[in-house]
Amino acid sequence: MQGNKKKENKKNRKSLPTGFIYHSDYLKHNAEQIHPENKERLSKLVEHLEKNGFLSKLKKVEPYIPSIKWLEKVHTPEYVRKIEEVCRNGGAMLDPDTPVGPESYQIALLAVGGVMAAVDAVMNKEVKNAFCALRPPGHHAEKDKAMGFCIFNNVAVASRYVQNKYRMKKVLIIDWDVHHGNGTQNIFWTDPSVFYVSVHQFPFYPGSGSENEVGEGEGNGFTFNLPMFAGSGDVEYVEAFENIIYPSAVKFDPDFVFISAGFDAHENDPLAQINLTEEGYKRMTEVVTRLADRCCDNRLVSVLEGGYNSHSLAFSVEEHLLALMNQKSK
């Protein structure tokens, strides 16, 4: 009878809505700056989803300001304090690409807390899976270093959170942002409990992400880089997802899946030279949802990273959401 019960639970989760995490405070980070990572990315996305009646199909999940102890599972306490201080003093350039203003510390905390709220909603069966529309992004942020528009590593902190709070032992992070997630790789480099898979343009910013980078010590084999040449598109990506990423991830057998979902590998993106379309993003999402269904009862949280053509970003996220909701395109 236990088998039947398990089946029943699974069916219940599948019928739950997809969660959507957003807060208007996310627009206040560097609101006045002329920068590729700007507030229009999110405001236009939300406007688009509102206009076509999408938001009403999703369950809104409220982000919160998390306890600093969760950030310190990933970042050094000195680093967290430094960001707080820099912002309190009016802001600065943290690296040549990463400006922060007076409100950025609180907003970066709210971004981390957005992913944690998504984890809570998935674990408490309020939603089947979730998408976090937030900024600043996170995957370039290392333990003690801001980089490439990223301040705190949202997905890395949430990975530690789901492991510690909900006893999910094995976490899979699939990072399809067009840039290699050096920060996430760096944080979990020696850790076999987090399987980090990145598919990205290479050679390209930030320079890391060759296939020879596989982790070290106990983490050897738990970092998996799939570099893509400039000019690659839907065919190469979908093939990699179906034939390489899916089987490796099934072998790892995760308890929880995150997507570091950058949409800057889109053909219209101004920052890179990969030619994905909305259809490509949908098909990649379908592979990941199938994987989460097979391995971990659909426990999946997708988190926005890059994506700098706001029009393509909005349309790509729409297809991504349709696949998360398991609905057909229009």
Ligand SMILES: [Zn+2]
């Ligand atoms: Zn990127």
